Amino acid sequence: MATIDFAGRVVGCCRDLQSEYVRGNPLEQPADAIWNGWGLVQLRRALVDMRSEDASIGKACDVPRRGAYSGRTPLKKVRNFFFSGA
Secondary structure, three states, X not given: OOEEOOOOXXXXXXXXXXXXXXXXXXXXXXXXXXXXXXXXXXXXXXXXXXXXXXXXXXXXOOOOOOOOOOOXXXXXXXXXXXXXXX
């Protein structure tokens, strides 16, 4: 889940507490440029294809790919978001 950190930077994951995966800053560029930028597009593609380890931030991820907090895995939530038919 992309998140805005304490300094206003968009990072690729809410668990990127050190802001190592900065994808942009909405104070410096339009939100659509950040959302459609190479880094977030690649991250979303890797998550949808269930290859989170292909994204540099996913290599150290400690969130389980299977199992769930609410009965659904984070990857299923991403797939449902992008392929819900809405």
